Amino acid sequence: MTIYSTLLGKKFEQLHPKLQYRYALPLDQTFYADGKMQQIQTGSKLLFPLYLLASKLNFLFPESGENIPFTIANRCRINQEGEAEVSWERSFFFPESVRKFNAKMTLDLEKRLVKDFLGDVPLFYSDLLFDVTKEGFLMITSGTQKVVVGKKELTIPKLFKGRVFVLEGYDEVKDVYTIHVSIYNSLIGRIMRYAGEFTESVR
Structure with a gap:
């Protein structure tokens, strides 16, 4: 069982079968996918210094765009603390640059949440709550x-x-995974928003 199936328990079985497959993530096996973001939107120009700093850590980035190709790689392994850890590697291929949005996730079963360490140098951390x-x-x-x-x-x-x-689903008509992500601050508004589709690929 991965951190996601452990966290969701019986609810995991309520996920679309394709999502159950995607989030099963056996140890030391990687789920690869390719897709396209129909839209990526960043926020206020006031956030530009944050975007520049975060982009150096492979976290947020300043670019916006439409129909941006992207890839995903997810892998579950045992980390140095002996915990199951899922790495997230997301690459966005803008015309003038390649940006990454990486993270590492572990499970806090006592609090019933996922611990999300953002970027390659984990200066930012967020609790994540999962539901179906x-x-x-x-x-x-x-x-x-x-x-x-x-x-x-x-x-x-x-x-x-x-x-x-975040809302991730599966479109049976188009036979694709769907993803919608919104990061919003009550004071300054949108920080980042993106929406797209992807399919599993083989590396």
């Missing part, structure tokens, strides 16, 4: 968020949090 919709889609929302400085974790005040909403 009546349509069999996977819905993810954010909880507590922190800035990691050395061994210290500083909780980000609610006013400055990026509220995350």
Whole structure:
């Protein structure tokens, strides 16, 4: 069982079968996919310094665009702490640059959530709450968020949090996975939003 099936328990079986397959993620096997983002939107120009910093960490980035090719690679392995850890590697192929949005996730079974460390250098952390919709889609929302400085974790005040909403499904007519992601702050509005489709690929 992966961190996602363990967390969702019986709800995991309510996911669309293709999503169950995608999130089963046996140890040391990688799920690869290729797709296209119909739209990627970033936020206010005031956030440009944040985007530049985050892009160096392979987290957020400043570009927006339409019909942007992208790839996904997910792999579950045992980390140095002996925990099951899922790596997320997302690459977006803009005309002038390639941007990445990477993360590593582990399970906090006591709190019933996923711990999401964002970027290749994990300076940003977010709790993620997982649920299944009546349509069999996977819905993810954010909880507590922190800035990691050395061994210290500083909780980000609610006013400055990026509220995350993710909805991943499967379109049986088009035979594709679908993804919608929104990161929003109540003070400055949209931080990032993207929506697209993808299919499994072989590497």
